[in-house]
Amino acid sequence: MASVVEYKGLKAGYYCGYCESREGKASCGMWAHSMTVQDYQDLIDRGWRRSGKYVYKPVMNQTCCPQYTIRCHPLxxxxxxxxxxxxxxxxxxxxxxxxxxxxxxxxxxxxxxxxxxxxxxxxxxxxxxxxxxxxxxxxxxxxxxxxxxxxxxxxxxxxxxxxxxxxxxxxxxxxxxxxxSIKVHVGPKPGKGADLSKPPCRKAKEMRKERKRLKLMQQSSAGAFEGFQAQGQPVSLLPKAKSNQxxxxxxxxxxxxxxxxxxxxxxxxxxxxxxxxxxxxxxxxxxxxxxxxxxxxxxxxxxxxxxxxxxxxxxxxxxxxxxxxxxxxxxxxxxxxxxxxxxxxxxxxTSQLSYYYMGFYIHSCPKMRYKGQYRPSDLLCPETYVWVPIEQCLPSLDNSKYCRFNQDPQAEDEGRSKELDRLRVFHRRSAMPYGVYKNHQEDPSEEAVVLEYANLVGQKCSETMLLFRH
Known part of the structure; x- marks a missing residue:
């Protein structure tokens, strides 16, 4: 089983629903005929996201409203x-x-x-x-x-x-x-008075006194707990301590x-x-x-x-x-x-399954900042594809819509495409390395398209997914 994708290329200058710019949006996309869960995991860790069978990646330094992949730490x-x-x-x-x-x-x-x-x-x-x-x-x-x-x-x-x-x-x-909130239950009818089948209401002051009394009882009985239990008395009779957690x-x-x-x-x-x-x-x-x-x-x-x-x-x-x-x-x-x-x-x-991905975080659109409330969470650096705690990213995003979150100026995209010839192609019902496929191609623009695709998906996915070519 292998992923089969058809690269659609760059689409730029179209309407953005976030800022209502008529021609501000830019993204690259591909149609996924089939995809393994591991390939999609690797893709979203490089800023991709699917809508149905269409998988797209915003061009972060060009689009009007940069969309940063965000993940939460559920544990x-x-x-x-x-x-x-x-x-x-x-x-x-x-x-x-x-x-x-x-x-x-x-x-x-x-x-x-x-x-x-x-x-x-x-x-x-x-x-x-x-x-x-x-x-x-x-x-x-x-x-x-x-x-x-x-x-x-x-x-x-x-x-x-x-x-x-x-x-x-x-x-x-x-x-x-x-x-x-309001209750939809109807109260007693006029003239009927209080519902005598229910206990009378208690004042908040009385309830606080009761809780304090139970707490003092718990503290005084703590030292005798082991002996009390050893004499055969049920533990449930002891007053329960109120948890501070x-x-x-x-x-x-x-x-x-x-x-x-x-x-x-x-x-x-x-x-x-x-x-x-x-x-x-x-x-x-x-x-x-x-x-x-x-x-x-x-x-x-x-x-x-x-x-x-x-x-x-x-x-x-x-x-x-x-x-x-x-x-x-x-x-x-x-x-x-x-x-x-x-x-x-x-x-x-499954111990390695430990994150909750929330799609995209859009700081330039105030109405779309709500995902930052689910913390701890990280944003994906759009240049080096490393995860950075959102608290470290927000000051930069306040100053600029597009930001590189990795503070190491020497850091590079470790997963970038390094060997184009190892990219896999699906052509005429056969899978083959790009190094073999290109020997039969005369279109000079073909390599530029394949190279653009390889840089976007990274070396790992370029070797595991099959790029459909006519």
Missing amino acids: QFQPSKSHKKVLKKMLKFLAKGEISKGNCEDEPMDSTMEDAVDGDFALMNKLDIKCDLKTLSSDLKVSIESEEKEKEKSLKKEGSKDLIHPQAIEEKLGSGEPSH PKSLEDLIFESLPEDASHKLEFTRFLCNSPLEAEHPANGPECGYGSFHQQYWLDGKIIAVGVIDILPYCVSSVYLYYDPDYSFLSLGVYSALREIAFTRQLHEK
């Missing part, structure tokens, strides 16, 4: 206050039916679909959140429809129009802005709900159609490597679908689209936090 990640508010908002909604009001929209979209080079496939502009689902790639629609058909007959009757509305296309990582991401996401919870949120995962070839190595994650749909089901109704790529060293977020009727749940933020937790789970089985 060290701690949710911020705004992240915790989103998770607690979801828990309150599931447990008690509370809904939010006010401004609870997620941050703007990132790159969901890059513009087509030849116009031969339907792709979306990154900020066009009003785009109808008909503009999605046919492969994605067919995959989603086939998955829905497998559900119960009652779900079929709802139809796809109940699943996604216009304005439902949304990139994953929202800001998690705090919002106020903040709740982990998993504690907030997987907190148990009451039996009478108002709502039920479930998740399913399916392989989806993409250029990435699914792989199931013995030492890999149980679900294998490849592209997956993560479906979010609320009370039997699908409300969101996220697409992720599970690669040898990371989970890469592709995009998320959801029913806008549930935007009050900040599903962009919530799905990102769940995927960070999912990456942690995969790491337990």
